[in-house]
Amino acid sequence: MPPDTTANTPGPARSSADGMSTPVHSDGSSAGGGRRRRAAKRHAAGVKAVAAAAGVSLGTVSNVLNRPEVVSPLTRAKVEAAMASLGFVRNESARQLRAGSSRILAYLMLDAGNPFFTDVAKGVEDAAREAGLSVFLCNSNEDVDREADYLDLLEQQRVQGILITPIDQNSSRLRKLPSRGTPVVVVDRAIDDEEHCSVAVNDVLGGELAIAHLLELGHERIAYVGGPNTIGQVIDRRDGARRALQTAGRPAENLIELTTGALTVAEGRGAGQRLAGLPADRRPTAAFCANDLLALGLLQQCVSLGLRVPEDLAIVGYDDIEFAAAAAVPLTSVRQPRQLLGRTAAELLLDESSNPDHEHQRVIFTPELVVRTSTRGTG
Amino acid sequence: MPPDTTANTPGPARSSADGMSTPVHSDGSSAGGGRRRRAAKRHAAGVKAVAAAAGVSLGTVSNVLNRPEVVSPLTRAKVEAAMASLGFVRNESARQLRAGSSRILAYLMLDAGNPFFTDVAKGVEDAAREAGLSVFLCNSNEDVDREADYLDLLEQQRVQGILITPIDQNSSRLRKLPSRGTPVVVVDRAIDDEEHCSVAVNDVLGGELAIAHLLELGHERIAYVGGPNTIGQVIDRRDGARRALQTAGRPAENLIELTTGALTVAEGRGAGQRLAGLPADRRPTAAFCANDLLALGLLQQCVSLGLRVPEDLAIVGYDDIEFAAAAAVPLTSVRQPRQLLGRTAAELLLDESSNPDHEHQRVIFTPELVVRTSTRGTG
DNA sequence: GCTAGGAGCTGAAAGGTTTCAAGAGGTGTG
């Protein structure tokens, strides 16, 4: 680190960091041969250097940065010239330490590989940008440890606030954050909690819509594909499914549950494998999947194993991601207002951190069934 | 902001932050009524308070945090108890300011909505985690301004390094970063540049593979769907396509170019509309799309307009994202080692920031054609 | 009993920025 103190480490016995000692290289095709270039110098000029170069005081440089209108045009020009020529880059750590506020907002996603969440993220970012903030995205990838790590990190970073689609919404870590100064908004989960706002879609209703639709089409043996059962969305959608059965006078136990390890296409394929393996007279005639990723995997696997969709198996997904409509058999799905979800969550967070009269809200949107070929057939 | 200084703003004319003055609320279904709760207190306890509470000095608290092994078990326990009871959260800004190093790495993505990039991000994150670092994801969304904003922000944050799939790889901003102390690795673009490593896939070759395949199937009127032409990937894949035509003895001008405004499903649909509108005798019999998103949109639109795929129109995509195989007509696509791309990039970055003997590399992987129904038919 | 050495702890300095009370210089008024 100290570039001068250590001077030149003598001899050839340089213990380089292991790991990358033998860098990967081209793969057979045109490689571009190693190039020489040494470790770049660390950031140099600070406000002090700029002040000296421009012949003004530190305070003035800071004013140029933060309150340009109070600085005379001439002085400002001098300072800006000095900044440019020195390649000044403001040190955000120092700024934040002193000023006490961050211009960053984080969205901790459940699964960045699920287009549903990236659409939510888009809404978040639009709202944040309008307010002059930036968004960092983090991906917990349905892993509790990663979620915890990111929460710690973000709290330590003192971000303006955290938007999160949690794996476990009862995490004590989550509940502690707001009282320590980091506002939290829970996205895609309705939580009745004193500590934060939440924005969600009525997942129980979504489940009901899906099953009611299938019952209406005459299906009696219906499967629910979803998991793990620690995830709120999975539970609510299943409960909605059960409720719809009961409402229609069928016992809730009629729902054949196929539990998956995650909400992914690969798990959906696995479920398809299991499902297609059942003898035809016991096999469900319809499946409701906890999200579209599962549904797409299920669909793909079942089709490739020779089942016809929807004739042999009707499929309903959830989220109505863009790929649902473009699937092998266009997918019936439960649509949620994805971007609006994110935007609303971000707006609540901004309100919380800027409005002293903020009251926590629980906003709940209503889902909507989009019927396509995977249940209704090619008619 | 200052909760005490300003005291109570008198009267009812409180100008709250606009925008959220009339918060959205439930949508018809069970709403959870507004809840009361005031702005949370700011983070309180610092190392100083912990030291006092534990009856030790500042340095000792710091040692517990950073070098626990040098602290006696007894003292450590006392300090840890104090931390827990005070709810101490380390201030990362201060840490970073003093220690001078960040434990964060950023990946600035071209389009977070494209599963290709989230897969790359997964590779990045795995590698980073193994090295004990965290990853912040940023989404430029193919918007030059956003890319620039994020680059500035990340530089000011003094992140350990930036991985980026750039919109414009010649951006001077991009080239300046390394010399100012922030290592940069370019992902999914091969750049012959003194300033950074890059990891890419041979896109020209990918284009050649795609077109060679179509020519082999007997297609003569072939379209290239892609854009905007500022994006390197778009250009290279097109150039590969042209080259394949020339190699086969056809003039490169035979390639019918449909330029899109972005690499999205929606733009793909638009291209499908245009393409399907052509009279059958002038319409291409095959289309090669710059990525799978375009291909899926094109496919969806063409099918819904009555074209048969591949009989009336064969389609080749690019990236082989997970959804390509699950599409209406499973998509022939050019596969890239997505996760490996991200992992390799992260490893190069880590090497650059830890190994004083680091040499910039240009790693190039070879793509691979995956043939499915969209070109080969149901055989 | 004395010293050398080590383990554990201390406290001040440093890191780059923002803030703010106070100062400097200039203009207009009576």
Next chain:
DNA sequence: CACACCTCTTGAAACCTTTCAGCTCCTAGC
């Protein structure tokens, strides 16, 4: 000409942590 007033600028203090030289206390060795 004195004074009030304004616009700009100044420089020190504060933000919270890490670092490191030095200190104390103890033990082992002779």
